[in-house]
Amino acid sequence: MTIADTAENPATTARSSFTAQIADESFQFRDVEFDDRKVTGAQIAAAAGAYLATDYVVLLHLLNHEIETVRPNELVDLQIGPRLFVIKGDGTERFFVDGLALEWPRKSLTGGGIKFLAGKDEDLDLLLEREDQPDKVIDDDDEVRIGAPGVEKFHTRPAQVKVTIIVNTRPKPWTKKRISFAEVVALAYPTPPAGENIVYTVGYFDGPPHRPEGSLTDGESVRVRDQMVFDVKFTDKS
Structure with missing residues (x-):
C-alpha cells in the first residue's frame, strides 16, 4: 500500500531527506524535499503552498497510472519517489481512459x-x-x-495523421504527430551537404497553439499541424 493510516509507526531510515515531485493543474512538476519518509496529505499541501489543506485536493499518481485521493491525515510513503498533485478544489470528477478509472x-x-x-x-x-x-x-x-x-x-x-508540412518552401507529406530535429533536416537535405563540420539550424512557425513558433536543436521534437512551416539552414564550421 502506498497510503498508510497515521496510526502506523513510520519506519526508521538512515536517509536524511526524501523527495517527491509535486505539481498543480499546470502539470509543471518540481522536486520537494521532506525530512520524513512518510508525510501526511496536509504536509504535502503545505509544501505546495496550500496551508489550508481542506481547500485543496491532494492526488497521488501511482506508477500504474491509477490516482488516489490523499486525505489530510493520511500518510504517503516517500520511499517510492511519488508524483503528486495539489490542486484547489473540494472534490474530484471521475473519467475512464481505456477502462482505467x-x-x-x-x-x-x-x-x-x-x-x-x-x-x-x-x-x-x-x-x-x-x-x-x-x-x-x-x-x-x-x-x-x-x-x-x-x-x-x-x-x-x-x-x-496525414498532414502537409512546408520544409524550405517545399511541401512534404507527414504521417506522425511529432517531428524531430533530425527528421526535419533529413527532409530539407536528403543528400547532406559536403563538409566535416556542418551545423544545422531549424526554425518553424504556424505550429501548434501552445508553441506556434520557435526553433529546434538536436534531440528535440515538436508537434506538427497541417501547413506548418520549417526553415532549415546550414553552415560549415570547418
Whole structure:
C-alpha cells in the first residue's frame, strides 16, 4: 500500500531527506524535499503552498497510472519517489481512459493532460466516446469537460495523421504527430551537404497553439499541424 493510516509507526531510515515531485493543474512538476519518509496529505499541501489543506485536493499518481485521493491525515510513503498533485478544489470528477478509472479536481482537462495521467504515448489519438454521434478525436490542446452529467469515457488508438508540412518552401507529406530535429533536416537535405563540420539550424512557425513558433536543436521534437512551416539552414564550421 502506498497510503498508510497515521496510526502506523513510520519506519526508521538512515536517509536524511526524501523527495517527491509535486505539481498543480499546470502539470509543471518540481522536486520537494521532506525530512520524513512518510508525510501526511496536509504536509504535502503545505509544501505546495496550500496551508489550508481542506481547500485543496491532494492526488497521488501511482506508477500504474491509477490516482488516489490523499486525505489530510493520511500518510504517503516517500520511499517510492511519488508524483503528486495539489490542486484547489473540494472534490474530484471521475473519467475512464481505456477502462482505467481516473479522477481530477477540475471540471475540464486538456487531451494532453488526460493522456499524461493515463500514461498514454503522446503519439496516440485520444477519442471521446459518444452514444449518438461518432467518437470525437481530442487534440492535445483541446479542453474537454469531464464534469458533465455521467462519466466521460475515452479510448486511444494509433494516430491517424496525414498532414502537409512546408520544409524550405517545399511541401512534404507527414504521417506522425511529432517531428524531430533530425527528421526535419533529413527532409530539407536528403543528400547532406559536403563538409566535416556542418551545423544545422531549424526554425518553424504556424505550429501548434501552445508553441506556434520557435526553433529546434538536436534531440528535440515538436508537434506538427497541417501547413506548418520549417526553415532549415546550414553552415560549415570547418
